[in-house]
Amino acid sequence: MNRRLIQLYSALLYNAHLRGFAEGKIYTGSLKTVCAPGLNCYSCPGASFACPLGSLQNAVAASADRPAFYVVGLLLLFGLLLGRVICGFLCPFGLIQELIHKIPSKKLKKSPLTRKLSYAKYGILVLFALAIPAYYALQKLPLPGFCKYICPAGTLEGAVMLLLHPGNDALRELTGHLFRWKLTVLVMVLTACVFVYRAFCRFICPLGALYSLLAKLALLGIKVDKTLCTDCGACVRVCKMDIHAVGDRECIHCGTCIHVCPTKAISFRAGKIVLHGPSLPERGTKS
């Protein structure tokens, strides 16, 4: 199972409107009725699906007119079927962070402090993605708080990609304090990712926070065979995320732990079906 390849394919699928990059325009087809499971700005010139987090905020902002059934239902289904496998395999911004983390430098490892910081994303989810849009919805002012003030994915995939295009002079003239603020957030997040593995996912991402609430129920993901597990802790030690146990709310199901388990208790499953594990050697590897 080549996770990097799946990440690349999914990033390409999310941004399959390649002509948009050349033209500096976004895709306006009906595929955008559907949200992609991972974070990918719908203002990216290549985006062929809607952003789930942006759609959620806009649905909350419009909830005075109609309840946000559609987006909440989609997020619930994504969470139940895939859970945080989405973060590990199907998130283009997760891939970007992982690639940036490959830049040689001193790396900050997980610690009790980073574990505490991992709770910040729940506060950001409640405040910026739910409370602010809901508050302004009461005043009939749509305001996606997270998109507007924080989202570095929107700045990188949407703003930077659109503003770099020579034909978008009109957009460039509109940039002001808010854009400079968002660019600062983007630079800070990307810089942090050089030193801290997936800093945005671990401490900020409201979408990961949402999916983590369904982590224990998700059909697909890393599962531990309790009858084989000896609680040696090798899996938790090798993991770069702030997990307490494999498969918990912080686990992004990357599968790094599968091959360090001395008792082969860890596997990647869909329900009871083993998709990848120590008992199933990877294609091309010698047994």
Place this chain on the structure above:
Amino acid sequence: MTHRQALWAVLFCVGILLVVLGVLNGGARDVLAKAVKICSECIGLG
């Protein structure tokens, strides 16, 4: 069927129901309407 599997099945049905209701109440159309325009908030323009 364990409690967890039962909860999963109930939530899955709720999810399907919400999506259907959302399509019927125009929520899906709202997503499309927003996604096909450049989101000025997302890119820091307003």
